[in-house]
Amino acid sequence: GLQDTMAANVSAEEILSAVDAVQEEAIDFLKSIVSIDSTLEKGEGEVQGVIYDHLIRVLGAAHAKTNKQSTDDVAVSSKRKRNSNFEMQRIPVQLDKIQDQRGFSPVDWKYDDDQKFDVVARYIGDSDGDDEQHRALLLQGHVDVVPAAESDGWTHPPFSPIVKDGRLYGRGSGDMKAGVVAMIYAVVALRRGGYLPKGSLTLCTVIEEECTGNGALAAPLETLVPMSANARTQTAVIIPEPFPFIVTAQLGVLWFRASVTGKPCHVLQTSAGSNAIEGAYALYSALKALEERYNEPKGNAHPAYRGMDHPVNFNLGKIEGGNWASSVPSSCWFEARVGFFPGMTIEDIKRDVESILHEAATKMELGLEISYRGFHADGAVLLSECMDGKGGVGDDSSQTKEELLQREFVKTIQTCHGLASSSNPGISTASELELRPITCTCDARFYSSLYQDPTKVVVTCLGPEATNIHGVDESVSLKSMRDMTATMALFIRDWCGLVKEND
Numbered sequence: 001g002l003q004d005t006m007a008a009n010v011s012a013e014e015i016l017s018a019v020d021a022v023q024e025e026a027i028d029f030l031k032s033i034v035s036i037d038s039t040l041e042k043g044e045g046e047v048q049g050v051i052y053d054h055l056i057r058v059l060g061a062a063h064a065k066t067n068k069q070s071t072d073d074v075a076v077s078s079k080r081k082r083n084s085n086f087e088m089q090r091i092p093v094q095l096d097k098i099q100d101q102r103g104f105s106p107v108d109w110k111y112d113d114d115q116k117f118d119v120v121a122r123y124i125g126d127s128d129g130d131d132e133q134h135r136a137l138l139l140q141g142h143v144d145v146v147p148a149a150e151s152d153g154w155t156h157p158p159f160s161p162i163v164k165d166g167r168l169y170g171r172g173s174g175d176m177k178a179g180v181v182a183m184i185y186a187v188v189a190l191r192r193g194g195y196l197p198k199g200s201l202t203l204c205t206v207i208e209e210e211c212t213g214n215g216a217l218a219a220p221l222e223t224l225v226p227m228s229a230n231a232r233t234q235t236a237v238i239i240p241e242p243f244p245f246i247v248t249a250q251l252g253v254l255w256f257r258a259s260v261t262g263k264p265c266h267v268l269q270t271s272a273g274s275n276a277i278e279g280a281y282a283l284y285s286a287l288k289a290l291e292e293r294y295n296e297p298k299g300n301a302h303p304a305y306r307g308m309d310h311p312v313n314f315n316l317g318k319i320e321g322g323n324w325a326s327s328v329p330s331s332c333w334f335e336a337r338v339g340f341f342p343g344m345t346i347e348d349i350k351r352d353v354e355s356i357l358h359e360a361a362t363k364m365e366l367g368l369e370i371s372y373r374g375f376h377a378d379g380a381v382l383l384s385e386c387m388d389g390k391g392g393v394g395d396d397s398s399q400t401k402e403e404l405l406q407r408e409f410v411k412t413i414q415t416c417h418g419l420a421s422s423s424n425p426g427i428s429t430a431s432e433l434e435l436r437p438i439t440c441t442c443d444a445r446f447y448s449s450l451y452q453d454p455t456k457v458v459v460t461c462l463g464p465e466a467t468n469i470h471g472v473d474e475s476v477s478l479k480s481m482r483d484m485t486a487t488m489a490l491f492i493r494d495w496c497g498l499v500k501e502n503d
Contacts, residue, residue, distance in 0.1 A: 010195065010493055012419045015189070015190070015193070015489050015490055015493060016419070016420070016486055018189040018192060018489070019185070019186070019189045019420075019482065019485050019486045020482070021189070021192070022185050022188055022189045022485075023185075023482050025185070026182070026188075026481070026482075026485065027163070027168070027478060027481075029184075029185075030161070030168060030173070030177060030181045030481070031161045031168070033047055033050060033051065033143070033177050033180070033181070034159070034161040034170040034171070034172055034173050034177050035160060035161055036050065036159070037145075037159050037171075038143050038144050038145050038172065039144070039145055039146070039147050039148075040109070040144060040147075040211055041147065043115040044115065044116070044143055044144050044207040044208075045114055045115035045117070047143045048117060048205060051119050051143065051180070051205050052090065054184075055086070055121045055184065055203070056088055058188045059121055059187065059188065059191060060085065060191070061085060061086035061088045061121055062085045062086075062087060062088065085123075086122060086203075087121070087122045087124075088120070088121055089120040089122065090117045090118070090120075091117060091118040091119075091218060091219045091223065092111075092113040092116065092117045093111050093117060093118065093207060093208070093214055093215055093218040094111055094113070095107075095111050097218065098214055098217050098218050101217060102451070103213065103217050103377075103445070103446060103451070104214065104217060105211070105212035105214055105374055105376040106372055106373050106374075107212060107373055107374070116208075116215075117207070118204060118206045118207065118215050118216075118219045119204065120203070120219065120223075120224060121187075121202065121203040121204075122200075122201075122225075122226075123196065123197060123200065123201045123202070124200050124226065124227065125196075125198050125199040125200045125201065125227075125497075126198050126199070133232050133234065134199060134200070134230060135200075135496050136199055136200035136227050136228055136233055136234070136496070137197070137200070137201050137202070137236050137237075137491070137492060137495055137496050138202045138204065138221070138224055138225050138235065138237045138238075138447070139183035139187075139201075139202070139203050139204070139238055139239075139488060140183075140203075140204045140205075140216070140224075140238075140239050140443065140447075141176050141179050141180035141183055141204075141205055141206070141240055141241075142176060142205070142207065142208075142209030142210070142215065142443065143172075143180060143205050143206070143207060144207050144208055144209060144210050144211070144215075145171050145172030145175065145177075145210065146171070146175070146210050146470050148171035148472075148474075152472050153472050154472055154473055155169070155473055156169060156170075158170060158171035159171060161173060163478070166477060166478055166479055167475040167476060167477055167478065168475060169473060169474065169475040170474065170475075172474070173466065173474055173475055173476045174242040174464065174467070174468075174469045174475065174476040175241070175242050175466060175469035175470065175474065176209075176463060178240075178242070178463070178466070178476040178481045178484075179239075179240030179241060179464060180205055180240070181481065181485075182463070182464060182481050182482075182484040182488060183203060183238075183488055184203060186485050186487075186488035186489040186491075186492060187201065187489075187492070189489050190489055190492060190493075190498065194500055194501050195493075195499065195501065196498070196501055197492055197496035197497065197498060197499075198496055198498060198499050199227075199496035199497055200225055200226075200227045200228075200233075200496070201492060202225050204219055204224050206443065209442060211374045211375065212374055212375060212376075213375070213377055213441075213443055213445070213446065221235070221446075221447065221451075221452060221457065228456070228457065233456065234456060234458075235456060235457045235458070236409055236457075236458055236459075236491075236495055237457065237458070237459035237460075238413075238460060238461070238462060238488065238491070239442060239443060239444050239459070239463075240461070240462065240463035240464070240484055240488070241442050241444075241461040241462075241463045242464055242465070242466035242469055242476065243461050243463055244462070244464065244465040244480060245434040245435065245436055245462065246383070246410060246413060246414075246433050246434070246436075246460050246462055247382060247436070247438050247442075247444065247461040247462065248304055248381070248382055248387055248437050248460075249305070249342055249381045249382055249383075249387065249437035249438070250342075250379060250380055250437065250438050250441050250442055250445060251311065251339045251340060251341065251437075251438070251439055251440060251441060252339065252340040252342065252346070252349070252377055252378050252380075252441065253337060253338070253339055253340075253375040253377045253440065253441040254337070254338045254340070254346060254349050254353070254372075254375055254377070255335065255336070255338075255372065255373065255374035255375045256335070256336060256338070256350075256353060256370055256371070256372050257333055257334070257335045257370070257372070257373065258280065258283060258333065258335075258357060258368060258369070258370050259331070259332075259333040259368070259370075259371070260321075260331065260332045260333065260334075260361070260366055260367065260368055261331050261366065261367030261368075262274045262275050262276035262279055262328065262329065262331070262366055262367075263328075274328050274330075275328050276321055276322075276329045276332040276366070277319075277329045277332045279332070279361075280321065280332040280334050282360065282364060283357050283360050283364075283366070283368070284316050284334065284336065286356055286357065286360040287314060287336070287353065287356055287357060288314065289356070290314070290353070290356055291312060291313065291314040291338075294312040294339075294340060294341065295309075295310050295311065295312050298310075301341060302341040302342065303387050304381050304437045305437055305439075306387075306388075308437075308439075311339075312339045312439070313339050313439065314336060314338050314339065315336060315337040316334060316336050317335050317336060317337055318334060318335040319332065319333070319334040319335075320332065320333055321333065337375070340379055341379050342379030342380050342381050344379065345378075346376050346378065350372075353370070358370075377441040377445060378445055378450055379445075380444065380445035380449075381448065381449070382444055382448050382459050382460055382461075383435065383460060384402070384406070384449070385402070385403045385406045385407065386406065386410060386435045387437075389435050389436060390435065400455070402455050405454070405455060405456075405458050406454075406458055409460070410460075412491060413433070413462065413487070413491060414432050414433060416486075416487045416488075416490035416491045416494060417433055417462075417483070419486075419490055420484075420486035420487040420489075420490055421483040421486075433462070438461070442461060444459050444461050447459035462484070462487070463484055464476050464477060464480040464481040464483075464484045465477045465480040
């Protein structure tokens, strides 16, 4: 049975000591999942399987009946007596289900149910009829990592994690397996202390955040948090990406491939327009003018990015061409990443890219084909009320539902973080977290006002401090992983409420 103990009765000290008690176990689990190569090439199935089994073990969760279980069943079950089980589910990422949806990114690889699935642990809290305000929380993180090779200059092999000077080194340690461990162990710490959330709580690990976002797309919010469909539910979403600040906005990202053809010939006959590799560089140089245009006027190109001199970046990420040092290469392809501001559409970006490249190719008498795979990610403002870097201040009466929700969300995070990272238990000594935008993309866009009702759903990213994500010798601070675990555990208390589980 369960007895209601409202959140106020569970002290911060009790929660912090519960978090400290699971820290060693959390670090061991982080080592075990960092040592699994979960790049796109290797596949995410192995690490997702390990996480699925681990959640069943540490949460005492039960397998869901089937993958096909409809959300109606789940919604109905929320009216029944609360039980203490988290319900586990694997959600397969299937092309035919997502390819016509907004936010889909095209791929040229296969989606196979054994490799390509999201993992969900769902707890449906109290719902006393529809008229009561219901609080729900989704903690979401990705398990895929970007490629890494020891030959790039890693001090230790990238998938052999090592702890040194309070940091865990390894590919994906920061981005974002430590965040995933923190969100899981925030819940484990509360469960071990005998507490369950009063509101709904869902943990979800997804695939393909680093290349498409199709993992998050395949697990819509109303599936993850059935109660979010209720008119009176307020749903908070926190993604513990390695940003030790509250994220207010993110850029859009488009990936494309340009295939360039010149005229094959011997070096003796080289003339302008025949060398496809030189042509590829010339085309990319022409594209850089667009990058400059997107950043104008400097520091003032988008209200969420005010004061940032050069937030939008293009990247020439991959290039291949030629077959012989003394032959003029007739073909070359390159893949690039284009960043852009929230409010610009993918179609507009494609039009800009295509018109610049085609015009330049025609001038240079080069053949050009442009194709797309990977990111078609919209830019998104996550916290519209905090674009000025402040947590939204002003008097309550004049505020919209959206403003009030964002303000309460940010204030609650700040309070919890203050308690979690303070050296004196129960007294917040930490400085406030900054509120700022990021110049990349992440899955938070799917929970923003582009896809959800912002009077009911609020989202940010906030996670452990990491260095060299996507680079060599990536690492994460274990102290900050602990502080993030504590922040999320306290946030569950303050947002969802806690109830004590009786033995």
